[in-house]
Amino acid sequence: MPEGIFCNKKPVETEEELTALLGDTSGTQYYKEMKELDVDSKLLWTTIQNTCKSRIRTWLEICAHCGMCADSCFLYLVNDRDPKQVPAYKIQSTLGEIVKRKGKVDNEFMRMAMETAWAKCTCCNRCGMYCPHGIDMGIMFGYLRGLLYQQGFVPWEMKIGAGMHRVYRAQMDVSEEEFVETFQWMVEEYEDDYVGLTVPVDVENADIMYTVNAREVKHYPEDLAEAAILFHAAGENWTIPSKGWELTSLAMFAGDWAACKMQVESVYEAMERLKPKRMIGTECGHAHRATVVEGPYWAGRKDGRPPVESIHYIEWLAEALREGKLKIDPSKRIKQPVTLQDSCNYVRNHGLRETAREIVSYIVEPGYFRDMSPRKEHNFCCGGGGGFNGIGLFRPQRNKGLITKRDQIIATGAELVLAPCHNCWDAIRDLEEEYEIGIKWSFLKPLVISMLELPDHMKPEE
Amino acid sequence: MYEFITGFMFWLSLGVCLAGMLIRTVLYFRGLAWNLDRVAYKAYPKDGFNGAMRSIYKWLLPFGTHGWRKQPFMTVIFFCFHIGAVIVPLFLVAHNLFLEKKTGLSLFTINNSVADFLTWLVVASAILIVLRRIALPEVRIMTTWYDYLIILISVLPFITGLMARYEVGNYNFWLLAHILSGEILLLAIPFTKLSHVFLFFASRAQLGMDYGIKRGGLKGTKMAW
Amino acid sequence: MFKKILFATSATEASDHAARVAFNMATTLKAHINLFHVLGVPTRGFSQVVLDVKTKEKVEIDDEYIKWVEDEVKTYYANQLTDGIDASIKVAVGFPHREILRQAREIEPDLIVMGGSTGDESDSVYKATTGSTLQRVAKAAQCPIMVVNRPAASFWGGMSSIVFGTDFSKASDKAFDFALKAAGELGCEMNIFHALDISSSHMGFTLSQDEIEERIRKAYRVIRSRYVSKMEKKSNFSMDVWEGIPYVEIVKYAREKHADLIIMAHNSRKLDGDAPKIGSNMEQVIVRAGCPVISINR
Structure with a gap:
């Protein structure tokens, strides 16, 4: 069985597929199918030829195997300094091997690479700061994840996460209506305590367009109310987009670059539609990286910037406190x-x-x-x-x-x-x-x- | 024999080395892709350049970065090795006499006793680097015969040079061996891991641009890593 | 007045007393009862793992599991879910307070019934304070919340006496309107009560008996002008003002009046980090009262 029902090279594109995949509790069948999944060596090698350019090739080539990156990796330190957790070893034994063997690797190898890419590296990029040659293994693991995703060797939750973005343009099954409705609900719940609290939806030319993490909407919407309270207290002219409100990108973790592009484009469209002065995202790290730092490149923006100035929540908060828009007792x-x-x-x-x-x-x-x-x-x-x-x-x-x-x-x-x-x-x-x-x-x-x-x-x- | 290796072979190895370095450097920078690397190199040339220079400069300074400071032993042997390995071949009196005879040009030269000292330092550091490779599990796991070969290729000219310098046994034999091993080194530079003698600058410049443009540089944060 | 009851249950012993009251009300008042159970708290970021609140185990949620929990709830209340009763069951995943509020917003019940605490009954931590789920729901809900923490002596069916505790706040006025309406609907006695807080920790000094009595007289005047004036049609009511520690006095008073229900406003709506506090009086009354307590927020 080369291509499984759940575990295959095809991304999740529809709600039905998503539900079916979610129904495979813990990915039991998914991982069983993965053991049988064929590696498309030709596709793998073509992709590498097309996308693995001088930066990564040079990194792989000039790595001096000096081991100076070892101490920079928390997973190496915490796993009793296991030599197999040295960043350079981890990338050389996975991506390095794939390139060396021109993509001719087997199923077992790919599953090992999957474990290395998702369980031995968090793409924190710390090792890149400790390599004399400036080799950033976090970036290479990100690249490797893309190759593995394309071949279907991706953890179950990651495939689901990327699928969520493809289907809902959000990391969870939260629709546009649910988002706006939840925000309004929260504002109502808090308006007795904070007089005049509102949530302006789809207001054009506002100073701030606010974007969030779908999990806030789903599980702790208090966060939405809190954002509204602070904007209101600071006297900001802000708005939320009814479409393109999701800042996060599990697709980035999954290495599903096509989904990454779809996701950030939905946010950029909102920016272009509402023309805010600035976009401010919630207190989320990867979401900021996905939409503000990496996103412009997925969307093909040559200046490497989103359509409008986009800042992290802490930048806004620091500014509001500095300028006295928010006053602390x-x-x-x-x-x-x-x-x-x-x-x-x-x-x-x-x-x-x-x-x-x-x-x-x-x-x-x-x-x-x-x-x-x-x-x-x-x-x-x-x-x-x-x-x-x-x-x-x-x-x-x-x-x-x-x-x-x-x-x-x-x-x-x-x-x-x-x-x-x-x-x-x-x-x-x-x-x-x-x-x-x-x-x-x-x-x-x-x-x-x-x-x-x-x-x-x-x-x-x- | 001497004529051949100081004549044709010398020109060949020097030519291959210089041309190879040039071509590979050009190819490196041409192979940088703003969209695949996700760094807007061309949009911010000034920030990119500053980032690249900072990155190279900091790492050329002994203990100039957290990475160096974290591993003092490695830093010391690393710099002892590399300082000698760069200075001696370029600025040794004998080398420059040879160069002048060949090309009519010569560089600034260093005192012979300094050169002796640096050469010994290179050999001693190389031994320590090899011992480190064997002793530390995190380095041993990645080490292959290729890594030892590279070290051998780089140290051989220094060992043979010392043999000739102190005229141990047959001077002419050691001199020939020295020249030959030097030429092997030159030939190896563009095609092996030794390409790091120039690609180090390229790779550091790339990451420097990455930080200088994308990762905070445009926000005015100069990461002193 | 009570056509739709949202009964938020843990489907464990902790909710048993509340269940008895809730089902009883639904039967006698012919109300619809919605059994709502939050089966687990999401954990692990965006993963599918939730912490099952009953078993304390980490489980992966899928439709099958939810169906299974629904059946569990049905089985647990098999005795109460008789033919005559108009009931529905809903199981959700999330943080309990948020999901209860979400459900309340969806079905707009007239009353939310909850147990006093979730978790292990023998656990002293749970006994000493009311659960934060209750606090959070009480803070935000649009409808009255009824909390049944201890076995109630008698039930709605035989309702004859309501105690309305007031601190003369604005919220208390709202609570009074509700209490009056409930008393009218249910045809029972209305006992208006105010406790004069003389606990020295609160006042910072000791009052003389003359002062206390002066204040009591004043409180009676307020009750008359504010509440009695609104009760032209009601004859069976009483009013009392006692001095002491308010929550103790209310509980004592309710016992003396054989109250079947205490109605109070809960004033403090400030968020306090992880554990928002209901006015501590309310909390203490809930823990101690021998009858259901209704908290009115707005």
């Missing part, structure tokens, strides 16, 4: 040991290493902030990035991976972790569940709201 600032989780996807991959620290300076009582070590662009991945959090098959590896972050947090002595990134937030939540170190963790929005000096017009009548 100093007596309500955080007065417990607190640390910050730097998200790889917008710190190492977009340079926002000071932004969250500026916010900390406004919302944390001086003396209570404890930085992690290493920090900023050298910070380790939360342990759940790049799709790792969501893949059932690799759960044990992921749980092991959380230990790095656990120990980093313990070393700070912090009781609260600021995690302005969905993936990091999830990983820290899971590490608390798994290892119980007695910490709390939070996005920035609820914390800022709890210490906000509400403008008079928003205060409810007593």
Whole structure:
């Protein structure tokens, strides 16, 4: 059986296919079929010839096998310095081999490559900063994921995630109506406490177009209300698009580049339709990277930028606090040991290493902030990035991976972790569940709201 | 024999090496694809250039980056090896006399005792690099015979050079061996991992542009990695 | 007044008392009862894994599993789901408070009935405070919430006495309107009660007895002007003002009046990080009262 019913080279394109794939609990049959899946060596080699250009080829060639990348990888460190976890080894033994053998690899090899690409690398790009030759193995793993996806060797949840984007233009089955309706519901729920709260939908020429993570809509819509409260309190002229509101891209984790393109184009269309001055995305790391940093390239934009200036939520928050649009009651600032989780996807991959620290300076009582070590662009991945959090098959590896972050947090002595990134937030939540170190963790929005000096017009009548 | 290897062979190996480096460098940069690499190289030439220069400069400085600082032992032997390996071949008095005879040109030269010291440093560092390869599991796992061959090709001219310098046994034999191994090295540069002598700059420049343009450079963040 | 009841259940012992009241009401008032169960909390980011709230196991959700849980709920309430009753069952995945609110928004019930706490009954943590699901639902719901934490002595069918506890807040006025309507509909006695808070921790100083009595007189005046004036048609009512720690006094008063129901407003609607607080009086009353408690928000 070369092509399975669930596990095959065809992406999920329709709702029915998606439901059917979801119905295969835990991907039991999916993974069984994967063992039989044929490798299309010709396609693999043609793709490599067309897409593997001098950058990656040179990286593969000049790698000196010096092992200096080893210590940069948290998965190497946490797995008792297993030499098989050295980044250079991981990429040479997978992508390097495929290129060397001109695509003539077998099923078993591809399954090994899949495990390496999704369970031994989170594409955090840290190793790239420690290689004398400037070889970024995270980028190569991203590329490898694309090759594996094309051949059907992709974890079950990743195939579903990419399919969600193809079918719903969102990472979960949330329709456009549901999004707007949920946002409105949340605003209604909170309008008694925050007078005048509204959610402007599809307003043209607004200053801000706000985009979110579908999971907020589905499971914790309070986040939507919180965003509305803060925009409202800051007196912003903002709007949400009824279409093209999803900032995230599981397709990026899956290596489904076609779906990546579809997804960001839906957001860019919203930008072009509504012509906002700026786009602001929610507190999510990979979503920012997908839509703001990588997205322009998928969409074929030569200047490498989205159609309108797009910033991360923390950039807006820092600006609003700096300019006094949002006022903090100093007596309500955080007065417990607190640390910050730097998200790889917008710190190492977009340079926002000071932004969250500026916010900390406004919302944390001086003396209570404890930085992690290493920090900023050298910070380790939360342990759940790049799709790792969501893949059932690799759960044990992921749980092991959380230990790095656990120990980093313990070393700070912090009781609260600021995690302005969905993936990091999830990983820290899971590490608390798994290892119980007695910490709390939070996005920035609820914390800022709890210490906000509400403008008079928003205060409810007593 | 001497005539052949200092004549035809010399010109051939030097020519192949220089042309090879040039061609490969050009091919490298022509092979950069803004859409596949996802870096808008051409849209921001200035930021890209600054990023590239910063990236190269920082990594040429011993302990200039977190990567170097993280591994002091490796950094020391690495720089000892490379400083000698670059300076001695280019600036040795004897080399420049030879070069002048051949081309009429010569470069700045270094004191012979400094050259001796640097050469010993290269050999000693090479031994330590090999020992490191064997001793550390994270390096051993990736090491192949090819890696040792590359080290051998790079160190052989220095060993034979020393033999000739101290006239151990037959001077003429060591001199021939030295010239020959040097020419093998030149020939190997464009076609093996030794291509890193120029592709290092290319690859670093590429990642420097990546950071300088896409990953925060345009936001004014200069990553000092 | 009560045509549609949303009964949010954990389908465990924790919800048994609430179930008895909810089914009883549905039967006697011929109301539709919607059994709503949130089977699990999503975990692991975007994966399909949820934490089953009953078994505490991590399970993967698919249609089959949901169907199976629906059957479980049906089986659990097999005795109550008799022919005469107009009931429906819905099972959902998500954070319980959010899903209950989502369901409430969808079906617009007249009343939400909940158990006092979820989780293991023997667990002292759950006993000491009311679950945060309840707090969050009470904060945001558009309709009254009835909480049944302890076995209720008598049920709606034999309803004869309502206690309305007031702190004279605006929200309390809303609660009064509801209480009055309920008392009228159900034909039972209305007992208006105010507790004068003299706990020193609250006041910061001790009151003399003269002062206390002066304040009590004042409270009676307020009750008369604010509530009694609205009750022209009602004859069977009483009013009392006692001094003490409010939640203790309300519970004591309800016991003395053989109350079948306590109705109160819940005032504090501030979000407090992970655990929003209902006014702590409300919380304490819920934990201690020997009858169902209805919380009115708006």
